[in-house]
Amino acid sequence: MRVEDNEKSGNVWPWLGAIAAAAALLWFGKNEPPANAPTATPRPTPATAPLSTSPAAATSPPNAPSPNGGARPFAVAQDERVAFPIITNPSPEATDEEKSRWVGAAVCGECHAENWKSALHSAHYNTSRFASGDSLLGDYHAPGNRMGTGDPALSFEMLEDAGRFFQSAVQNGRESHRATIDLILGSGKMAQTYATWVKDALFELPVTYYTTARSWVYSPGYMDGQAFFARPVNSGCLDCHTTGYIPESEGEKNHRFKSRHIVPGVTCERCHGEGAQHVQHHRTHPTDKQAKHILDPRKLPAAKRDMLCSQCHGGVNTEDGGTDKVGAHSNNQLQRLSLSACFTRSESLHCTDCHNPHRKERGDKKLFARRCQTCHEIDDCNAVTPDRREHFADNCAQCHMPRQQMVDIDFRTTTGQVVSGFTGGDGVNIPEIVDHHIRVVRSDKTAPPSPDR
Ligand code: HEC
Ligand code: HEC
Ligand code: HEC
Ligand code: HEC
Ligand code: HEC
Numbered sequence: 001m002r003v004e005d006n007e008k009s010g011n012v013w014p015w016l017g018a019i020a021a022a023a024a025l026l027w028f029g030k031n032e033p034p035a036n037a038p039t040a041t042p043r044p045t046p047a048t049a050p051l052s053t054s055p056a057a058a059t060s061p062p063n064a065p066s067p068n069g070g071a072r073p074f075a076v077a078q079d080e081r082v083a084f085p086i087i088t089n090p091s092p093e094a095t096d097e098e099k100s101r102w103v104g105a106a107v108c109g110e111c112h113a114e115n116w117k118s119a120l121h122s123a124h125y126n127t128s129r130f131a132s133g134d135s136l137l138g139d140y141h142a143p144g145n146r147m148g149t150g151d152p153a154l155s156f157e158m159l160e161d162a163g164r165f166f167q168s169a170v171q172n173g174r175e176s177h178r179a180t181i182d183l184i185l186g187s188g189k190m191a192q193t194y195a196t197w198v199k200d201a202l203f204e205l206p207v208t209y210y211t212t213a214r215s216w217v218y219s220p221g222y223m224d225g226q227a228f229f230a231r232p233v234n235s236g237c238l239d240c241h242t243t244g245y246i247p248e249s250e251g252e253k254n255h256r257f258k259s260r261h262i263v264p265g266v267t268c269e270r271c272h273g274e275g276a277q278h279v280q281h282h283r284t285h286p287t288d289k290q291a292k293h294i295l296d297p298r299k300l301p302a303a304k305r306d307m308l309c310s311q312c313h314g315g316v317n318t319e320d321g322g323t324d325k326v327g328a329h330s331n332n333q334l335q336r337l338s339l340s341a342c343f344t345r346s347e348s349l350h351c352t353d354c355h356n357p358h359r360k361e362r363g364d365k366k367l368f369a370r371r372c373q374t375c376h377e378i379d380d381c382n383a384v385t386p387d388r389r390e391h392f393a394d395n396c397a398q399c400h401m402p403r404q405q406m407v408d409i410d411f412r413t414t415t416g417q418v419v420s421g422f423t424g425g426d427g428v429n430i431p432e433i434v435d436h437h438i439r440v441v442r443s444d445k446t447a448p449p450s451p452d453r
């Protein structure tokens, strides 16, 4: 590794520690659920659906007591004052220092056009975006824009008004609360969840779009029958779902961001480090073909290479190993892969041997099968029969990396029905995720492991 790379790597590695800590607050996380996280057993619906719009509620932690536990002040809603102002300017001026910290992917694209153009379509690039008609999934017009709840008197509506988008709570036929959709989290492969600004604080909105079921559901952590808008979006979410942000204070529980300055998407500078110096150097030295001041992951030692990915794809359970957990919000790809003979018995097998982080490759079975065949031949597979050679050649992962429903998820649908990775959620699909423990799957081993482990 050259000196320049070492210098630059300082911008990437501090994330690692922060993220291990942030993992406790995972979106689907079951290991340390917030006190009001939905469970697989439906709870009784509160008699009245309280609106938590008081400033006190707005600053309370995500695991504030649920209304079932009583004790939450809802006085403001009754006064009909709106404590969540609709922010009129969705992006205030950041200071020059804030603005110049990340140059943004488009600038990288000036000299690395190929990587940039293909990255635009990737799940990484789109994993957080500012809300717009192009980026929002789901219906913002009647009748598809309504989500009923377990409480017949309460529903939610997703609205478009003058080019801006809102979630609104309707109680007994009257709109009782409205919040803007400012930031989208999730590319929408599985789901999109939404966040709203209140000054410089970021909150998750109560309704999530659940792609697999093509419907609106309560956001994880929200209780059926509640019109609660105050679940903070902490730095932890943004560590894994954005390129950068300027926190008001350190710590993964922070949910205030200076100047509301967020660089959305997991883009170039999230993996290669802040690039201003690199850009400055190569703009002023156009003949220098030796890269300066940028992290080249190919030059990282083997173990660190995968850490670049596993800081976000390492699962929730990293502290105590957690290697046999299949589904979790971030799905433990590195731990699962490391159980495979392909990993333990080959000289090296890295995430990037099978994934090009600059492309959308999802669904390209042949491409992935070819990557298996950099080490294996079709005939290594003793299940292959002459008449099915072609099918086998293109489908290695379909048999050896089975898709499994994620465990660790709870969703509530429009009817208040519980959708859960544990219960199977009658009739509703839970997102299926590839298991990175590559192996011969015997039928008795295909069942997902116990969620308790
Ligand atoms: C003004 C042109 C220019 C811009 C803008 C630019 N780069 Fe580069 N980059 C280069 C040159 C020249 C090289 C060295 C030749 C090569 O590898 O293509 C390079 C190499 C790289 C490498 C490979 C590193 C290595 O050691 O070979 C990476 C990674 C990289 N750039 C990332 C980025 C990122 C991220 C951005 C945006 C923050 C960016 N570049 C913006 C010119 C530029
Ligand atoms: C440790 C990193 C990490 C943290 C922290 C994290 N996420 Fe995620 N999230 C991921 C990864 C990785 C995926 C993709 C899972 C996969 O495909 O294996 C994901 C998926 C999602 C999705 C579904 C995206 C899709 O594919 O459609 C949503 C929505 C989401 N996260 C929201 C959140 C929210 C909200 C928070 C904070 C409460 C959060 N995440 C915290 C890493 C993280
Ligand atoms: C999710 C992490 C990630 C993101 C996001 C990312 N890269 Fe990379 N990049 C890598 C890794 C890992 C490698 C080394 C790939 C390998 O081992 O073959 C790499 C290699 C490169 C290289 C050198 C090899 C090549 O392909 O020319 C350049 C240049 C580069 N990236 C530019 C970019 C630019 C520009 C963007 C934004 C559009 C970007 N990267 C986004 C992880 C990332
Ligand atoms: C900053 C956190 C972060 C880092 C670092 C990161 N990822 Fe991701 N990755 C995510 C998130 C978040 C998603 C889910 C995006 C979504 O669907 O919203 C994701 C999705 C993916 C997907 C699924 C893409 C798809 O279209 O389904 C692959 C494959 C992947 N990452 C591989 C990698 C590899 C390989 C690396 C290391 C080079 C890496 N990631 C580094 C956060 C990260
Ligand atoms: C870097 C090389 C490499 C890659 C890439 C690779 N493997 Fe392997 N794989 C190995 C090695 C080495 C073994 C152990 C062989 C042995 O012990 O005889 C192995 C073993 C296996 C086994 C037997 C597992 C067991 O528990 O006995 C299966 C099945 C398998 N690989 C499938 C795949 C599939 C499917 C892919 C692509 C998704 C893949 N491999 C990619 C190197 C690799």
Ligand code: HEC
Residues within 6 Å of the ligand: 306, 309, 310, 313, 333, 334, 335, 337, 349, 350, 351, 352, 353, 354, 355, 361, 362, 363, 364, 365, 368, 371, 372, 397, 401, 432, 433, 434, 435, 436
């Ligand atoms: C031997 C090949 C191989 C290796 C190595 C590998 N993956 Fe994958 N990965 C796959 C295949 C195949 C898929 C399924 C692609 C698809 O859906 O089309 C996949 C899917 C994914 C997804 C999307 C999850 C889903 O099912 O939607 C993520 C995230 C991911 N990989 C991350 C990683 C990370 C992080 C590493 C390194 C620890 C890694 N992968 C190493 C083959 C591999």
Ligand code: HEC
Residues within 6 Å of the ligand: 369, 372, 373, 376, 377, 378, 380, 381, 382, 383, 391, 392, 393, 394, 395, 396, 397, 398, 399, 400, 440, 441
């Ligand atoms: C239709 C499902 C299916 C497909 C497709 C498939 N395999 Fe297999 N594979 C199996 C089964 C089942 C076994 C176990 C056979 C047995 O031992 O009876 C197996 C065994 C293996 C083994 C282990 C052999 C050993 O030493 O025990 C390897 C390696 C392997 N497959 C690699 C591959 C590769 C590489 C591909 C793609 C070119 C592939 N497989 C495609 C089902 C499949």
